[in-house]
Amino acid sequence: MDGISMAGLTGELRKDEPMSRHTSWRTGGTVRWHYTPDGVSDLGEFLRRVPQETEVSWCGLGSNMLVRDGGFDGVIISTHKGLKKLRQTGSRSIYAEAGVPGAKLAKFAAKNALCGTEFMVGIPGTIGGALAMNAGCFGSETWQVVHHADTISRQGETVRRSADQVSWGYRSVEIEDSEWFVGAEFELSPCQTDDGRKKIRQFLKQRAATQPVQTANAGSVFRNPKEDFAARLIETAGLKGYTNGAARVSPVHANFIENTGHASANDIESLIAYIKNRVHEVHGIQLELEVRIIGKGASL
Numbered sequence: 001m002d003g004i005s006m007a008g009l010t011g012e013l014r015k016d017e018p019m020s021r022h023t024s025w026r027t028g029g030t031v032r033w034h035y036t037p038d039g040v041s042d043l044g045e046f047l048r049r050v051p052q053e054t055e056v057s058w059c060g061l062g063s064n065m066l067v068r069d070g071g072f073d074g075v076i077i078s079t080h081k082g083l084k085k086l087r088q089t090g091s092r093s094i095y096a097e098a099g100v101p102g103a104k105l106a107k108f109a110a111k112n113a114l115c116g117t118e119f120m121v122g123i124p125g126t127i128g129g130a131l132a133m134n135a136g137c138f139g140s141e142t143w144q145v146v147h148h149a150d151t152i153s154r155q156g157e158t159v160r161r162s163a164d165q166v167s168w169g170y171r172s173v174e175i176e177d178s179e180w181f182v183g184a185e186f187e188l189s190p191c192q193t194d195d196g197r198k199k200i201r202q203f204l205k206q207r208a209a210t211q212p213v214q215t216a217n218a219g220s221v222f223r224n225p226k227e228d229f230a231a232r233l234i235e236t237a238g239l240k241g242y243t244n245g246a247a248r249v250s251p252v253h254a255n256f257i258e259n260t261g262h263a264s265a266n267d268i269e270s271l272i273a274y275i276k277n278r279v280h281e282v283h284g285i286q287l288e289l290e291v292r293i294i295g296k297g298a299s300l
């Protein structure tokens with residue numbers, strides 16, 4: 001990296017990495033520096049060496065983010081292949097590092113006769129993403145089963161936060177701007193492995209029946225407004241199947257936007273803006289974004 005030494009660091013640093021390779025929308029600009037750490041202490045050392053003025057962002061499996069076509073002029077820490085330890089830590093507890101896929105945790109827990117994370121099986125992100133977003137479905141949310149989480153600061157220092165020190169709600173978690181998750185311990189309930197696995201199969205079946213799981217999308221684009229559903233509002237505004245370039249409001253689930261071919265990030269973001277306007281015109285409701293958008297527009 002310009003101006004910093006990589007001596008002794010064992011993670012992988014890439015320059016001008018296309019984020020289309022790392023996001024489930026399969027589009028978006030490049031990131032100036034993309035770092036896959038080789039464990040937490042390597043990450044800490046890397047962060048200490050990155051100049052303080054450089055912007056840092058994080059990516060798990062990129063299943064809830066859009067990187068604008070003009071790219072991100074900073075560092076993205078990519079956890080998926082770098083923070084991947086997963087182990088049982090007690091008779092009711094499992095520790096997962098931030099890059100472990102939620103589905104892997106759910107299956108590991110069921111195999112070890114522990115229940116509480118089955119809902120994560122169909123959420124195609126990492127534990128870090130689930131902690132940052134308080135990901136959830138089918139009546140369960142990530143932070144309901146967290147005992148404590150470990151975070152890292154911009155200066156590379158790790159801190160342990162018990163779940164009651166963190167304030168969370170529907171798809172929201174309050175944490176310092178420059179503090180990110182490196183792992184968490186989950187407190188689970190003893191169960192029969194077969195029961196856990198049965199629930200996992202049910203959740204996957206339910207999801208396949210209601211969501212466009214085979215397409216390039218980022219899940220729900222908007223948060224559900226209180227006592228309503230963004231999908232219902234979008235559908236009744238007449239937008240199911242509506243397209244902008246190769247970006248399309250999913251004909252299966254109106255709160256999903258699919259990249260049907262070579263949609264640019266701008267096609268997707270313009271479609272998001274159009275949906276927001278139409279829903280406001282038709283229903284008088286301001287939809288709020290669930291997906292996270294970073295970077296600069298292509299023309300900036």
Ligand SMILES: Cc1cc2nc3c(=O)[nH]c(=O)nc-3n(C[C@H](O)[C@H](O)[C@H](O)COP(=O)(O)OP(=O)(O)OC[C@H]3O[C@@H](n4cnc5c(N)ncnc54)[C@H](O)[C@@H]3O)c2cc1C
Pocket residue numbers: 024057058059060061062063064065079098122123124125126127128129130131132133134135136137179180181182211212213217218219220292
């Ligand atoms: C088909 C499909 C279905 C989905 N279904 C659901 C669902 O049922 N429920 C649900 O809640 N979501 C759902 N999602 C959205 C998404 O999978 C979740 O939000 C998931 O938790 C994101 O994890 P990720 O690793 O992909 O995060 P990313 O998309 O990589 O990142 C999301 C945000 O979290 C931040 N982040 C990532 N890792 C860390 C970290 N270690 N520390 C701090 N911040 C971090 C990123 O900077 C970004 O702002 C779905 C997505 C798809 C594509």
